[in-house]
């Protein structure tokens with residue numbers, strides 16, 4: 001079985017061709033970082049136009065690289081949400097057009113499901129269900145019990161900002177570049193995380209939800225209290241280290257609660273999986289590694305190109321659904337409507353603004 005996947009829900013235009021054995025025949029990811037850098041964040045209209053501009057060529061190039069013709073595909077899949085609606089429309093319309101013109105089944109994939117199953121792609125399905133997923137990206141911060149394709153229980157989510165967003169805003173406040181995560185991580189290496197007393201929102205509270213807006217505000221207040229003029233490098237380093245340490249404490253605390261809940265319901269569970277762009281952060285990884293080791297659980301992190309937004313995870317989520325339900329039942333109809341919000345676990349309380 002071979003599926004073409006398309007991803008356009010945020011600021012990456014991506015296409016990939018993947019087999020049911022988990023072989024990525026070809027993949028292309030075009031980042032829009034340069035388009036958004038002047039604004040210090042993703043501008044939805046700019047993103048949608050860029051997706052539209054690039055998508056046809058990107059799909060054609062990816063099919064060329066894979067060395068197969070459209071009629072050799074078994075299905076075409078695209079992210080149907082959640083995400084920036086203009087971009088999602090571009091991807092879904094492209095996939096529908098290919099499906100109609102080549103007479104192929106069409107699947108709309110939940111972007112979060114793509115992230116949730118990406119570790120199974122990189123492990124060639126050796127990572128077994130159930131596992132606990134910590135998804136930390138620019139748009140999401142969630143803890144999910146992953147029990148099978150289409151079977152998710154959300155244990156926690158952010159009630160305000162996503163962690164990647166907080167990294168990006170911290171970097172913007174300190175004037176150290178975009179995207180903020182890698183810039184904050186690099187600056188923090190030379191910093192003293194103890195110099196500024198920053199809060200650990202939600203730490204020690206019951207449940208597994210996150211909150212990062214208070215931390216972000218505290219960084220702003222600390223920065224504003226510094227002498228006027230340009231920030232000294234050491235001030236920046238210390239603030240970044242303080243922010244990252246606080247974020248690490250919060251992630252470890254919330255994830256520990258989620259692991260307790262998850263293992264209570266699934267004593268056979270063996271893995272904590274991290275995904276999303278923030279999972280690239282080495283200091284945060286170490287904190288989670290420590291937590292996993294304490295619980296005799298394996299920490300699984302897909303390679304970075306699968307952690308950040310990509311289309312291979314979308315094709316793979318389609319393949320997992322096809323494997324579970326059969327091709328006939330797995331497909332969506334062409335009247336599928338893009339969904340700016342699309343919670344993976346519809347039963348979860350509607351905490352937070354981000355699905």
Ligand code: KG4
Nearest residue numbers: 137138139164180181182277278281308309
């Ligand atoms: O998953 P992703 O590529 O896109 C989505 O948001 O869906 O994640 C991007 C986010 C950005 O907020 C970026 O600042 C953050 O991941 N990020 C990091 C690091 N690398 C990327 N955050 C912390 N440390 C990093 N090394």
Ligand code: ZN
Nearest residue numbers: 115137308309
């Ligand atoms: Zn994502």
